[in-house]
Structure formats: C-alpha cells, structure tokens
Amino acid sequence: MTRAAVFVALAVFAWLVWDTGADPVRLARGVPWMLDFFRRMLPPDLRVLPAALQGAVTTVEIALLGTATAAVLALPLGFLSARNVAPRSFFYPARAVLNFFRSVDTLVYALVFVAAVGLGPFPGVLAVVAYTTTSLAKLYGEAVEGIDPGPVDAITAAGATPLQILRFGVLPQVLPLFLSYVLYRLETNIRAATVLGFVGAGGIGFYLQTYLRMIDYPAASTVLLVTVAMVMLIDAISSRLRDRLV
Amino acid sequence: MIEVLGLRVVRPPATVALHQVDLAVRQGEFVVVLGRSGAGKTTFLRALNRLVEPTAGSVRVAGRLVTGAGAVELREIRRQIGMVFQQFNLVKRAPVIENVLAGRLGYVRPVASVLGRFPAADRELARACLAQVGLAHLADRRADTLSGGEQQRVAIARALAQRPAVILADEPTASLDPALTSSIMDILRTINQEHGLTLVVSQHQLETALAYASRIVGFRRGRVAFDGPPASVTPSVVREIYGE
Numbered sequence: 001m002t003r004a005a006v007f008v009a010l011a012v013f014a015w016l017v018w019d020t021g022a023d024p025v026r027l028a029r030g031v032p033w034m035l036d037f038f039r040r041m042l043p044p045d046l047r048v049l050p051a052a053l054q055g056a057v058t059t060v061e062i063a064l065l066g067t068a069t070a071a072v073l074a075l076p077l078g079f080l081s082a083r084n085v086a087p088r089s090f091f092y093p094a095r096a097v098l099n100f101f102r103s104v105d106t107l108v109y110a111l112v113f114v115a116a117v118g119l120g121p122f123p124g125v126l127a128v129v130a131y132t133t134t135s136l137a138k139l140y141g142e143a144v145e146g147i148d149p150g151p152v153d154a155i156t157a158a159g160a161t162p163l164q165i166l167r168f169g170v171l172p173q174v175l176p177l178f179l180s181y182v183l184y185r186l187e188t189n190i191r192a193a194t195v196l197g198f199v200g201a202g203g204i205g206f207y208l209q210t211y212l213r214m215i216d217y218p219a220a221s222t223v224l225l226v227t228v229a230m231v232m233l234i235d236a237i238s239s240r241l242r243d244r245l246v
Numbered sequence: 247m248i249e250v251l252g253l254r255v256v257r258p259p260a261t262v263a264l265h266q267v268d269l270a271v272r273q274g275e276f277v278v279v280l281g282r283s284g285a286g287k288t289t290f291l292r293a294l295n296r297l298v299e300p301t302a303g304s305v306r307v308a309g310r311l312v313t314g315a316g317a318v319e320l321r322e323i324r325r326q327i328g329m330v331f332q333q334f335n336l337v338k339r340a341p342v343i344e345n346v347l348a349g350r351l352g353y354v355r356p357v358a359s360v361l362g363r364f365p366a367a368d369r370e371l372a373r374a375c376l377a378q379v380g381l382a383h384l385a386d387r388r389a390d391t392l393s394g395g396e397q398q399r400v401a402i403a404r405a406l407a408q409r410p411a412v413i414l415a416d417e418p419t420a421s422l423d424p425a426l427t428s429s430i431m432d433i434l435r436t437i438n439q440e441h442g443l444t445l446v447v448s449q450h451q452l453e454t455a456l457a458y459a460s461r462i463v464g465f466r467r468g469r470v471a472f473d474g475p476p477a478s479v480t481p482s483v484v485r486e487i488y489g490e
Contacts, residue, residue, distance in 0.1 A: 148335075150331060150333050150334075150335035151335050151336065151337045151338075153297055153329075153331065153335055154329065154331060154335035154336070154348070154401070154404070155348055155351060156297065156324075157295055157297060157324055157327065157328075157329040158324065158325070158328075158329075158348055158349050158350075158351050158352050158404070158408055159321040159322065159323075159324035159325035159351065159352025159353075159408070160321070160348075160351040160352060161321065161351075161356045163356060163360055164351045164356055164359055164360060167359075167360045168337065168340075168344075168348050168351065168359075169337065172337045172339050172340050173337065173338075173339070176339070
C-alpha cells in the first residue's frame with residue numbers, strides 16, 4: 001500500500017518535471033546571468049529614494065485602508081458562515097459565496113478594478129478589500145465555530161436576544177482572534193500590495209516595474225531595498241501587536 | 247412552581263435521554279437530582295428552560311408554559327429561571343461585574359445593552375448580587391483570574407441578578423475541589439431559605455445531596471426511579487438509583 005503510494009507520488013513528480021520543463025542544467029546556465037543582474041543593480045541609485053519612499057507610503061496606505069474596510073465588511077459574512085450561530089438557510093449560501101470569491105487572488109481583482117475605475121491607488125484598495133473580506137470572513141467563521149458553547153448557554157438561559165447572545169456570549173471570545181487575523185492579513189496585504197503597481201493599481205510596485213522596464217537597475221534596487229525595509233517594519237510592528245492580543 | 251408532564255427527550259438520531267418524566271416541584275423546595283452519569287439529570291435540567299428542546303410533554307414554570315412558547319415569551323420565562331453550570335460558563339476574558347450584568351440581559355433594552363449601556367439600577371443590582379456571594383471586592387477583575395470556587399460564586403450571582411423564581415444548578419460542585427463543595431452548597435441553601443427561591447440541583451455526591459436537599463429525585467436510565475425526602479433514602483433506594 002505505502003509502496004504503491006510512493007511509486008504513484010514519484011511518477012506524478014516525474015511527469016510534473018517533464019511537463020513544466022524543469023531543468024537543473026538550464027538553471028545552472030542561468031546563474032551567470034543572475035549574477036550579472038545583481039552586479040548591475042549595485043550600487044543602488046539613491047537619487048530615486050524620495051520617489052521610492054513615496055511609493056512605499058502609498059502601498060502601506062492601500063494595505064491599511066483595504067484591510068480595515070475588509071475587517072468590518074467581513075464581520076456579518078463571518079458570523080453567517082459559522083455553523084454554530086448562522087441559520088441553516090444562510091450558512092450554505094454564505095460558504096459558497098466565500099469560496100467563490102476567495103479563489104481569485106488580489107492581483108486578479110486589481111486587473112478588474114483598474115479596468116473599471118482607472119489607474120491609481122483606488123483600484124488597489126478595492127482589490128485588497130475584495131480578496132481580504134472573503135478570506136477574513138472565512139477565518140472569522142472558523143473562530144466563531146471554535147468557541148466554548150458554555151457562555152452562550154448561560155447568556156441564552158438568562159433570556160437574552162440572539163443579538164445580545166452574539167455580543168455577550170460570542171464576541172468576547174472571538175474578538176482577540178479577529179484582531180490577530182486582521183493584523184496577519186495586514187502583513188500579507190502589504191506584500192500583495194507591492195505588486196499591485198505592476199498592473200497600474202498604485203504604490204511602490206509601479207516604480208519597480210518602471211525602472212526595470214527602463215533597464216535602470218540601480219534605481220530598481222533602491223526600490224527593492226525600500227520594499228524589503230517596509231515589509232520588515234510592518235511585520236515587526238504587527239507581530240508585536242499580535243503577541244499582546246493572545 | 248415547576249410542573250413537568252410526560253416529558254420526553256430524544257436526541258437525534260434515536261437516543262432516548264428522557265422517557266416519560268412527571269414531576270411537580272412546589273415553591274421553596276430544595277430538590278436534589280441524583281443519578282449516574284447518563285441517567286438524564288443534565289438533559290432534564292436543560293429541558294426545563296429549553297436549552298434542550300423536549301420531544302414531547304409539557305413544562306410549566308412559575309405558572310407559564312415553557313413548552314410551545316414563542317421566542318419572545320420564552321425569553322420572558324427564561325428570565326425567571328436562573329441557571330448555574332458545572333463549568334461555570336463565565337465569559338473568561340470579561341470582568342466579573344460584566345458577567346453578573348449578563349443576568350440582566352433579559353430585562354434591559356436590547357440595543358442599548360449591545361452598545362454596553364446598562365441602567366444604573368441594573369448595575370447596582372449586579373453589585374448587590376456579587377456582594378451576596380461575598381465577592382464584591384473582585385468586581386473589576388477578569389473572570390479567568392479567579393479560582394474555580396470564586397468563578398462558580400460569580401455564576402450564582404449572575405443567576406441571582408435575573409431575580410429568578412427558580413434556580414437550576416447542573417452539578418455545580420463537580421468541577422471543584424471537594425473542600426469547596428460545602429461553600430457552594432451553603433450559598434445555595436441560603437438563597438433557598440432566606441429568599442424562598444425554588445432550587446433544582448443535580449449532584450453526584452450522595453452525602454452532599456442528603457445533607458442539603460428537602461427532596462431527592464433519583465434518575466435512572468431517563469426515568470424517575472425515586473422521589474421522596476432524604477430521610478427515606480435507604481440503601482435499597484441507593485441501589486435502585488445507582489445499581490447495575
């Protein structure tokens with residue numbers, strides 16, 4: 001049984017290597033080119049630093065506004081997708097909607113919204129909202145499903161309305177988890193937002209793509225360094241905040 | 247005060263938790279429900295305020311029909327029935343006083359309460375109930391920083407804050423240090439004797455049951471196997487309730 005499974009896994013692996021044209025020799029041949037690429041990026045051209053920093057600020061703004069909006073929009077969807085609190089007639093449609101919208105990545109949404117509302121950070125915000133709302137709703141829903149039913153019983157037994165039960169029996173249990181998920185999403189959205197500029201949805205990605213197209217590698221490397229610094233800074237702040245929550 | 251007729255609870259798919267329970271509890275009684283685990287004690291208590299939905303039969307508490315009541319009426323009846331749980335069921339991250347205030351939720355205006363606003367009279371009542379169980383000084387502590395015995399007293403204060411006619415307590419001492427059993431049971435006895443509240447308490451400890459109850463009801467396999475005063479609980483009755 002296990003031997004058969006290993007054989008099947010190896011066969012699938014081999015087929016994948018063949019079908020994707022994965023070739024270690026080609027990779028090895030490419031190494032000098034990569035080294036050349038890096039060499040041409042040095043030293044970074046610091047004259048573009050102000051532009052890069054401005055792009056970074058826009059990227060952080062896109063991620064912040066998009067994540068905050070999604071954090072609120074995801075609340076009703078999250079409760080509706082939790083088996084233990086949602087009425088049955090809401091639960092299945094809510095799950096289906098979440099799975100449908102979550103299967104598309106932020107970048108794809110950005111393409112759609114750039115076409116719809118034009119270039120700039122705004123379609124970037126919309127793209128972050130579209131993806132993050134559904135992914136947070138799913139996480140919220142799972143947190144709600146994992147609560148201790150005891151306090152809910154106690155509040156119910158006191159004669160509380162369904163809304164009071166949510167507020168006093170469920171919310172205090174899940175709120176720290178919700179906030180932690182929001183911060184985690186903010187971290188990943190900062191990363192996702194760095195490439196939004198590639199499709200015209202604003203932020204630091206726009207500069208990276210522009211300098212790469214102009215074959216101005218020293219300028220591109222400055223943008224890359226700013227990106228790395230920005231992501232690390234946000235990660236550090238966010239993970240410190242998350243540690244305090246749990 | 248409590249009238250139960252032909253109560254039957256079937257858990258899906260086909261487990262019969264309670265068969266055909268008839269029981270009438272008068273005001274001021276201290277009923278202790280005995281039985282092995284799985285005998286139907288918890289199901290019986292939870293069916294009285296419909297945390298468990300009865301399959302058949304009727305339940306009447308303080309003159310009002312619990313079974314068949316609509317959502318609004320059921321909430322009004324539930325205010326009259328305080329409940330204390332084996333696992334305390336406090337909101338652990340919330341302050342003690344907020345847990346006690348939860349007992350007022352059936353009375354206050356829903357929208358204002360959801361926004362965290364409670365009338366001053368309700369806050370005062372919550373503090374008084376907390377003082378009644380001797381924990382006024384812990385009002386602002388987070389619930390999960392209290393010991394188990396203290397948490398159960400907070401839960402009793404929450405039930406008292408409902409100004410109930412009846413208190414149901416499901417194994418209130420089972421998850422506590424045995425030394426704390428009497429402290430919890432003493433508080434329940436005080437509530438019963440000084441305030442005339444009707445109590446239905448399930449217990450797995452026979453000696454405790456006999457020491458506090460004014461009436462013993464023994465459950466066995468979803469049926470009432472014994473019903474009488476503690477004095478008439480003989481060894482043969484004990485075998486009847488707990489025997490193989």
